[in-house]
Amino acid sequence: MKRLAIIGSVGIPVNHEGFETLTENLVEQLSYKYEITVFCSTKDLKRSERKSSYKGARLKFIPLKANGLQGVLYYYIAIFRALFYADTLLILGVSGCTMLPLVRLFTRKKIIVNIDGLEWRRKKWGRLAKWFLRLSEGFAIRYSHVDVVDNKAIQRYTTMYYGTVSKVIPYGGNHKTVDRSNEALMNKYPFVNNDYFIKVAPIEPENNIELILRTFSVEKEQLVIVGDWSKSEFGKALYKEYGSLSNIQLLNPIYELEEIDFLRGNAKAYIHGREAGGTNPSLVQAMCLGLPVISFNVSFNRETTKAQALYFGSENELKAIIKTTLEKEYIKNKKAMLLISHKEYTWKRIAEQYDDLIEWLRFEYAHKMNVPKLGELDRIRLRSGDFEQIIAKH
Amino acid sequence: MKDLIFHFWTMILTGLVVIVSIPLLIRFLKRSETLDVPNNRSVHKSPIPSMGGIVFFSGLLFAIGFARNLEVTLFCSLIGASGILGFVHDRMDLSSKMKFVFQGLIAVCLYLLGFSVTPILELIVGISPPHYLDLALTVLFILGVVKAVNLIDGIDGLLVSITFASSIVLTIIFYLQGQLSYLYLSMAMIGVSASFLVYNFQPAKIFMGNTGSLLIGTYLSVGVLKVTEAGDPKFSIVGVALIIFCCVDMVRLFLGRYVITKKPFKADRNHFHYVLLRLGWSHRKIVALIFTLNLTLILTAFLLLNPDKFLASLVTLILCCVSFYGLLQFLVFRKHHSLWRKTIAKKNREIGNNQLLKSNLK
Numbered sequence: 001m002k003r004l005a006i007i008g009s010v011g012i013p014v015n016h017e018g019f020e021t022l023t024e025n026l027v028e029q030l031s032y033k034y035e036i037t038v039f040c041s042t043k044d045l046k047r048s049e050r051k052s053s054y055k056g057a058r059l060k061f062i063p064l065k066a067n068g069l070q071g072v073l074y075y076y077i078a079i080f081r082a083l084f085y086a087d088t089l090l091i092l093g094v095s096g097c098t099m100l101p102l103v104r105l106f107t108r109k110k111i112i113v114n115i116d117g118l119e120w121r122r123k124k125w126g127r128l129a130k131w132f133l134r135l136s137e138g139f140a141i142r143y144s145h146v147d148v149v150d151n152k153a154i155q156r157y158t159t160m161y162y163g164t165v166s167k168v169i170p171y172g173g174n175h176k177t178v179d180r181s182n183e184a185l186m187n188k189y190p191f192v193n194n195d196y197f198i199k200v201a202p203i204e205p206e207n208n209i210e211l212i213l214r215t216f217s218v219e220k221e222q223l224v225i226v227g228d229w230s231k232s233e234f235g236k237a238l239y240k241e242y243g244s245l246s247n248i249q250l251l252n253p254i255y256e257l258e259e260i261d262f263l264r265g266n267a268k269a270y271i272h273g274r275e276a277g278g279t280n281p282s283l284v285q286a287m288c289l290g291l292p293v294i295s296f297n298v299s300f301n302r303e304t305t306k307a308q309a310l311y312f313g314s315e316n317e318l319k320a321i322i323k324t325t326l327e328k329e330y331i332k333n334k335k336a337m338l339l340i341s342h343k344e345y346t347w348k349r350i351a352e353q354y355d356d357l358i359e360w361l362r363f364e365y366a367h368k369m370n371v372p373k374l375g376e377l378d379r380i381r382l383r384s385g386d387f388e389q390i391i392a393k394h
Numbered sequence: 395m396k397d398l399i400f401h402f403w404t405m406i407l408t409g410l411v412v413i414v415s416i417p418l419l420i421r422f423l424k425r426s427e428t429l430d431v432p433n434n435r436s437v438h439k440s441p442i443p444s445m446g447g448i449v450f451f452s453g454l455l456f457a458i459g460f461a462r463n464l465e466v467t468l469f470c471s472l473i474g475a476s477g478i479l480g481f482v483h484d485r486m487d488l489s490s491k492m493k494f495v496f497q498g499l500i501a502v503c504l505y506l507l508g509f510s511v512t513p514i515l516e517l518i519v520g521i522s523p524p525h526y527l528d529l530a531l532t533v534l535f536i537l538g539v540v541k542a543v544n545l546i547d548g549i550d551g552l553l554v555s556i557t558f559a560s561s562i563v564l565t566i567i568f569y570l571q572g573q574l575s576y577l578y579l580s581m582a583m584i585g586v587s588a589s590f591l592v593y594n595f596q597p598a599k600i601f602m603g604n605t606g607s608l609l610i611g612t613y614l615s616v617g618v619l620k621v622t623e624a625g626d627p628k629f630s631i632v633g634v635a636l637i638i639f640c641c642v643d644m645v646r647l648f649l650g651r652y653v654i655t656k657k658p659f660k661a662d663r664n665h666f667h668y669v670l671l672r673l674g675w676s677h678r679k680i681v682a683l684i685f686t687l688n689l690t691l692i693l694t695a696f697l698l699l700n701p702d703k704f705l706a707s708l709v710t711l712i713l714c715c716v717s718f719y720g721l722l723q724f725l726v727f728r729k730h731h732s733l734w735r736k737t738i739a740k741k742n743r744e745i746g747n748n749q750l751l752k753s754n755l756k
Contacts, residue, residue: 083485083486084485084486085427085485087487104489105489105491106486106488106489106492107489107492108487109487
């Protein structure tokens with residue numbers, strides 16, 4: 001059996017969306033075929049939650065956080081340890097990819113990197129962090145055998161900037177029917193009896209939380225936002241300003257899948273405000289649950305929803321959508337989202353794509369396709385942030 | 395002979411330690427899943443514990459402990475470094491370039507320790523090369539022998555039996571040359587290889603992996619350089635006879651690959667032992683044959699050849715190896731010819747039956 005190491009998630013099983021869900025689903029789908037080892041963080045998993053194996057995969061623990069500054073060292077240690085017994089390394093995220101040149105120089109291990117969604121563009125990072133993440137992204141793309149992106153817009157970026165074609169494997173979601181008549185939850189959340197809009201996201205500037213809250217503070221439609229409000233000063237300030245409004249429910253993080261899906265499943269529409277990154281797991285999950293989607297108008301979101309959602313770029317546009325969209329448009333949107341999710345975002349299909357990739361790497365002819373890079377001026381513009389225009393132009 | 399008591403103790407103790415520790419090692423390797431999983435070029439059909447070459451380190455340690463000689467310690471350490479490189483390659487699957495670079499560094503260190511191909515060159519062409527050429531040729535020689543030995547490790551018990559025979563010859567030569575410190579190493583290697591052969595002979599319970607083959611390759615290459623160091627043609631030709639078979643097989647293999655595919659380093663299954671395997675020979679028969687051929691070369695070098703004419707003796711040895719390949723090709727031809735004849739006979743029978751049927755129908 002071929003041996004696969006998955007590096008970069010906090011660990012499994014956890015209730016986080018993101019790489020953890022991807023890891024869990026890959027383990028579930030592929031453990032019959034590969035000897036999988038998953039690296040986990042002891043800092044993010046309590047002792048009682050730590051297991052030695054899960055659904056056929058071995059779990060190895062590293063006493064460092066998987067994110068932030070400690071995350072870089074976490075990746076280095078995980079990659080080094082994986083070299084001793086894995087044939088293929090699947091690295092999720094780019095933090096530790098500065099080590100890849102040494103791995104390629106010394107060993108013949110196959111490396112697949114999922115570069116996530118342009119982490120360096122996020123507003124929360126300072127200059128040094130952004131520089132390091134850009135450097136890591138470059139190393140990840142240049143020194144991996146295959147780099148995976150979850151969105152065609154990011155593929156266009158990597159093709160133009162780095163001159164190699166990335167593989168697009170989107171993110172998955174859990175398709176299920178939500179029990180809308182759960183009495184206990186209905187009592188806990190009485191607002192579900194009325195129409196409401198929902199957003200589930202980290203409380204960060206690039207999620208346009210403030211824009212959405214300002215819109216709903218004027219429009220008086222019911223809004224529910226689930227996120228960690230106490231994690232940052234930004235979140236605390238927003239909670240203080242908007243938490244007391246009668247039509248806005250600001251809920252703390254909900255880790256019970258059944259509960260969060262209940263809230264999502266009963267909503268009138270899902271508002272997705274994220275303007276950075278690739279295919280967002282929350283958005284995909286909303287599509288899988290059959291929710292109409294109102295999304296921030298960026299290339300990633302248009303690509304994820306195949307340009308069939310409702311889009312806003314400003315407060316006024318969001319107001320217009322909320323006021324003027326008819327019920328039949330919501331129904332049409334809902335059906336479109338469900339169809340797209342069934343076609344593109346099932347975990348079985350995603351695991352098959354990763355499996356095909358690992359099998360393909362066995363062959364000697366397996367290498368990245370090189371294409372001409374962008375001209376220098378456009379590369380500078382791409383770097384400085386005229387991202388949408390350059391992507392749209394090409 | 396009284397001087398050799400400690401040497402014999404080295405051999406016996408090493409053998410005992412290895413024979414006792416291998417079953418424990420097999421259990422440990424199975425539990426840690428350090429197994430050689432068969433691929434499309436493998437001979438074995440089920441996963442076998444690999445990296446058994448770790449036990450050869452015991453031979454080095456005993457030699458260092460008993461010899462208590464700085465030169466032997468450094469010599470054994472560098473051989474051990476080769477073994478460690480093989481161990482790392484087994485665990486981390488090093489790239490060929492990196493393996494080549496590290497082996498080259500070890501070879502350079504061995505040159506600095508005083509091992510050189512100059513005595514052999516003086517015997518062949520009568521001149522001493524300049525230092526830079528001497529270094530390059532020595533490194534090439536060591537790398538070549540290590541690669542040749544690595545290639546021959548493909549059948550249960552083959553490399554270990556060659557190591558056993560070579561160690562006996564090296565022991566005799568070191569004794570006759572009075573190199574009693576080096577005698578510890580060769581006798582320790584006799585003990586290790588004899589014990590390892592018990593578990594490595596078909597059906598093998600453990601493989602030595604690159605850990606063992608790189609270690610043995612380095613040991614044999616510098617062993618040969620050591621016996622040729624004094625410049626005595628008789629010992630030199632016997633020393634060369636130890637490794638000539640592996641080296642000629644390697645050259646034949648690389649040339650063949652280059653002619654057919656233009657890729658001399660691309661792995662295939664055209665080694666001497668694999669060809670015999672394809673002809674239906676068992677592992678034991680192949681080991682016995684190659685062991686006999688090696689022994690024939692050593693005895694030819696020792697008894698029949700004129701050491702004063704070193705170049706002619708070397709050419710004779712090479713021609714002997716070539717004649718072995720002639721024998722191999724004859725065996726292949728005979729197998730294919732008999733297969734061809736059987737096929738033709740079968741076809742003729744079918745044609746005959748058809749004609750009979752047609753005439754009956756008429």
